[in-house]
Amino acid sequence: MENLFHIDTDIFLFFNRLHSECADVFFYYISQTWFWFPLYLFIIFLIIKKWKKQSWKVLLIAFLMVFCTDQTCNLLKNSIKRPRPSHTEQLQSEIHLVVKPNGETYYGGQYGFPSAHAANSAAIALFLILLYEGRKRWWGAVALTWVLLLSYSRLYLGVHYPLDLCCGWLLGAAWGRLAHLLVRRWTVSPESRKEGHPTAKEK
Helix, strand or coil: CHHHHHHHHHHHHHHHCCCCHHHHHHHHHHCCHHHHHHHHHHHHHHHHHHHHHHHHHHHHHHHHHHHHHHHHHHHHHHHHCCECHHHCHHHCCCCCCCECCCCCECCCCCECCCCHHHHHHHHHHHHHHHHHCCCCCHHHHHHHHHHHHHHHHHHHCCCCCHHHHHHHHHHHHHHHHHHHHHHHHHCCCHHHHHCCCCCCCCC
């Protein structure tokens, strides 16, 4: 485990040191949840457009998925208590931390394992990819790019190790898969309706 953490720290420092003034601003905003609200609204619009009267079921499952993913991360963080790089005293002279618009240095919370940003984005991305079942293939490329960009921002800001992100992805993927199974169990897909399969009410 000591060797693993050493490698984890070395990889973190390599990516964290690739910084510039413009990138500081860019990745700070990329990492903020509110920055992505237009994307979330667009996703909600697409779900309503496709699922129509059943969309409330899909959206409810999606909201519960994000809630459960986030709370699982919080539970693990407070149980494992691995300090973020930004809160690790031995790294303070080596890492690059970003100054927020208000002049304060961005540190994040005390503990960072696993990353809630990585977990939530992975859950949403996999949920959408499975929800559209390959019919909109561009979803996959866009979703994975979003996950990687958001996750990298956490390394750049100095608030997560790579291992935090990897475990967050796995956790998020598990919740995303479970949420998709619930959608399949609780709803009838629009494609099935078009093919003349019985609706949930008919069943």
